[in-house]
Every structure is written in structure tokens, then in C-alpha cells.
């Protein structure tokens with residue numbers, strides 16, 4: 001399918017090439033098409049990848065991954081054209097710059113705030129509880145990392161489930177979009193463990209069951 005990825009940083013540069021390797025066409029929305037970072041990501045993405053402006057990339061695909069920092073999200077969304085009918089994949093963690101906690105002013109989660117800023121779109125919270133290292137390689141021995149997602153639209157969740165399977169991660173439906181507040185809190189726990197607990201980024205959450 002056609003996927004737009006806004007941002008070519010750690011997340012965009014991890015997920016884009018992997019989805020392209022699965023046959024998806026990935027168009028990156030970037031500020032500087034000629035930058036070294038964009039060139040490297042395009043090289044990793046191969047023939048299924050291209051880069052254009054953020055606005056054109058968002059217009060070109062039915063599914064848009066927001067792989068940008070929280071503090072620019074509102075202005076980036078406002079700069080896009082109509083988003084009616086689009087699926088917005090929100091992996092954004094509204095983390096304070098010193099990693100000491102979440103930073104939210106008006107809504108209980110970034111995902112719900114994004115849904116309010118982009119009313120015509122369907123927002124799915126996804127990919128925010130896994131590190132970029134896990135996005136590149138989600139295998140831990142015989143186990144797959146778990147990727148939690150939540151949202152209010154079953155068809156859009158089906159798309160995200162398949163995109164997760166394409167990444168070799170285990171998809172777990174975490175319920176309605178209002179549960180994004182818990183997924184964002186989980187990311188804070190992950191960041192605490194990775195940065196202050198000495199775990200680093202080569203670890204992942206895993207649901208187990210019997």
C-alpha cells in the first residue's frame with residue numbers, strides 16, 4: 001500500500017525501509033530533500049521509496065505515519081492539506097526534553113489531541129512503545145516484540161495490524177483511542193528503564209499468556 005512517513009529520523013528511518021522491503025510504497029515527507037539524512041534513508045529504502053515535501057507526501061497516501069517530535073505536531077498538521085478519510089498513525093511520545101515525564105497541556109493523551117487537531121482523519125496510536133532499535137529488529141531470540149495499538153475504527157486497526165505483522169512484531173489491540181494515555185505512559189516507563197535503568201534500547205515489552 002502507499003504509506004507516507006513524515007520524518008526521516010530514527011523512527012522514519014527504521015520503519016520506512018522495512019515496510020518498503022515488504023512491498024509497500026513509502027513516500028517520506030521531509031523539510032530538506034537534499035539532506036544527507038534523507039539521502040541515506042532513501043538509499044536504505046530502495047526502489048519503493050521517494051521523498052517530497054511534508055504536504056505532498058501526506059496528500060499522496062491514505063496512511064500517514066507521524067514520525068516527528070511532539071512539539072511540532074500541531075504546526076505540521078496545520079500545514080497539511082485536507083486529511084479527511086486518512087489514517088494517521090501516531091507514534092508520538094509527548095516527553096519532556098529531560099525525559100522526566102510526559103508533557104501534555106490540554107488533552108489526556110497526545111493521540112486524543114492529534115484527533116482534535118485533525119478531525120477528518122482516523123487516528124491510531126501505534127509504534128510508540130517500541131524503541132527504534134526494536135523497529136529495525138523486533139526479534140528477541142525466538143520471541144517477537146509486542147506492538148500495542150489503540151483506536152476507535154476497526155478497519156483502520158486492521159490496516160495497522162497488518163503493517164505490524166509486516167514488521168514481524170506481535171500486534172496487540174489495546175482498545176479505544178482513549179487508551180492512548182496508557183500507551184503513552186508505557187512509553188515513559190520504557191524510556192525510564194532504557195535511559196535511567198540501564199536497559200538501553202535493545203529491549204522490548206512482551207505480552208505473555210497461558
Ligand SMILES: NC(=O)c1ccc[n+]([C@@H]2O[C@H](COP(=O)([O-])OP(=O)(O)OC[C@H]3O[C@@H](n4cnc5c(N)ncnc54)[C@H](OP(=O)(O)O)[C@@H]3O)[C@@H](O)[C@H]2O)c1
Nearest residue numbers: 007008009010011031067068069070072092093128131132
Ligand atoms: N526513537 C524512538 O525510539 C522512538 C520510539 C517510539 C516513538 N518515538 C516517537 O517518534 C517521533 C520521532 O522520533 P525520532 O526518534 O524519529 O526523532 P528524530 O530522530 O529526532 O527525527 C525527527 C524527524 O522529524 C523531522 N521534523 C522535525 N521537525 C519537523 C517539522 N517542523 N516539520 C517536518 N519534519 C520535522 C526531522 O526532520 P529534520 O531532519 O528536517 O529535522 C526528523 O526527520 C517522536 O515523537 C518520538 O516520541 C520515538
